[in-house]
Amino acid sequence: MSLGADLRTYLMSKSSITAIVGTRCFKNKIPETVTTYPLIVYTQVSQVVPHTLTTVAGYSQTRMQIDCYASGKDSVKADSLAAAVYNVLAGFPAAGTAQPAMGSSTVTSVVFMGSRDFYEPPEDGSDVGLFRNSMDFWFRHDAAVPSYS
Amino acid sequence: MAFSYPVKGTVITINSTAIGQIQSVGDIGLQVGKRDVTHLGSAAKEYAPSIGDPQAISVSVIAAATDNGLQAFLSKVNTPSTALDTFSVILPTTTKTFGFSGFPSKGIWKFGDVEGTVMADLEIQPSGALTFPTS
Numbered sequence: 001m002s003l004g005a006d007l008r009t010y011l012m013s014k015s016s017i018t019a020i021v022g023t024r025c026f027k028n029k030i031p032e033t034v035t036t037y038p039l040i041v042y043t044q045v046s047q048v049v050p051h052t053l054t055t056v057a058g059y060s061q062t063r064m065q066i067d068c069y070a071s072g073k074d075s076v077k078a079d080s081l082a083a084a085v086y087n088v089l090a091g092f093p094a095a096g097t098a099q100p101a102m103g104s105s106t107v108t109s110v111v112f113m114g115s116r117d118f119y120e121p122p123e124d125g126s127d128v129g130l131f132r133n134s135m136d137f138w139f140r141h142d143a144a145v146p147s148y149s
Numbered sequence: 150m151a152f153s154y155p156v157k158g159t160v161i162t163i164n165s166t167a168i169g170q171i172q173s174v175g176d177i178g179l180q181v182g183k184r185d186v187t188h189l190g191s192a193a194k195e196y197a198p199s200i201g202d203p204q205a206i207s208v209s210v211i212a213a214a215t216d217n218g219l220q221a222f223l224s225k226v227n228t229p230s231t232a233l234d235t236f237s238v239i240l241p242t243t244t245k246t247f248g249f250s251g252f253p254s255k256g257i258w259k260f261g262d263v264e265g266t267v268m269a270d271l272e273i274q275p276s277g278a279l280t281f282p283t284s
Contacts, residue, residue: 050211050266053159053171057211061264111263138264 003062003139004044006103011040016084020077030069037071037130038081045136049143060143063113066135072119072128082133086112089137102141109140158241161208161218163225163253164234168210168218168271175207177238177247179279203275205254206238212258212269222271226256233276245282251275 008025011017017040024039043065050057066085070078092110093100100107113136120130161168179201186197210219225234229252238247255272 051157051172052169052211053157053174054169057170057172057266059266109263140264140266 002044003047003060003064003102003105003107003141004042006105006107007042007064007139009103011085011088014084014088016087017081020081020084037069037074038077039069040081040085041067041069043067055145056143058143058145059108060139060141062139062141064137064139066137068133068135070131072122072130075131078117078131078133082115082135085135086115106142107139108142109138111138112136113138154240154243154245156241160237160239160241162237162239163218163221165237166218166221168208168222169216170211170213170219171208172211172268173209174238176204177206177279179203201278203249203251203277203279206273206275208271208273210269210271212267219269219271222253223256223269225253229253236273236275240282243282246280247282248280249275250277 004027008027011025012023021039024034024036026034026039026041028041028043030039030041045063045065047060047062049060066089068078068081068085070076070081089110090112092102092107115133115135118132118134120132122129156174159171159174161171161174181201182199183196184199185194187193187195210216213219233250234252236249236251240246251274253271254274255270257270259268259270261268
């Protein structure tokens with residue numbers, strides 16, 4: 001049901017992204033131990049599972065926020081990382097793909113909802129904050145029907 | 150609390166085959182006609198009931214080409230038959246049933262914007278009396 005892990009698997013399978021962030025792609029927050037940038041943080045903003053009169057409909061509509069962070073020393077990286085993420089997600093899947101997969105999820109549609117730029121001031125008294133490009137994507141993907149067991 | 154029926158779990162069948170992925174069902178019942186029986190001695194207009202007119206039933210489903218019930222329904226829309234079909238609307242958990250004869254009178258595939266899901270709007274036209282759930 002959770003798309004997040006499969007989204008991470010998908011992003012980490014793209015060399016255009018791993019060339020920039022390595023494996024630094026995290027859920028919800030940047031771990032305290034991580035001090036290397038650029039990196040990606042993904043957050044599930046909302047998830048809607050339509051129902052039929054019998055049970056759930058078997059698909060979900062999930063809005064994900066994907067934040068691309070770069071060090072204030074290297075602002076261009078936030079834009080280039082955001083562009084790389086956009087390039088592998090917006091409009092997914094490619095036309096004619098029969099069973100479009102992200103990890104173990106079947107994702108039938110991804111719609112780019114918009115993006116914003118932020119600057120986060122440093123917390124340590126230095127001049128080096130963080131540049132953040134925040135994008136929202138809408139996903140339509142499969143959802144398991146509960147077994148109630 | 151008096152007993153009440155939940156909508157969730159309602160099943161509709163056409164010739165004993167259930168239609169899958171139903172999201173909503175419209176009104177079921179008859180509209181009774183009236184006839185004017187006013188006469189010269191009437192102090193005001195007077196009416197009496199005539200026979201009932203079974204109203205069309207709207208059903209909204211998530212369209213799935215593989216669903217046997219939807220296939221059966223749409224085949225009758227594509228090729229209407231003079232023979233009436235048998236419909237049941239089965240209330241959940243109680244097996245209380247509306248039963249009637251009728252025919253599929255509409256089957257429209259509905260698309261929408263890029264975030265939408267392909268739906269189908271179905272309409273059933275009952276013919277003759279309906280059997281209502283009892284007890």
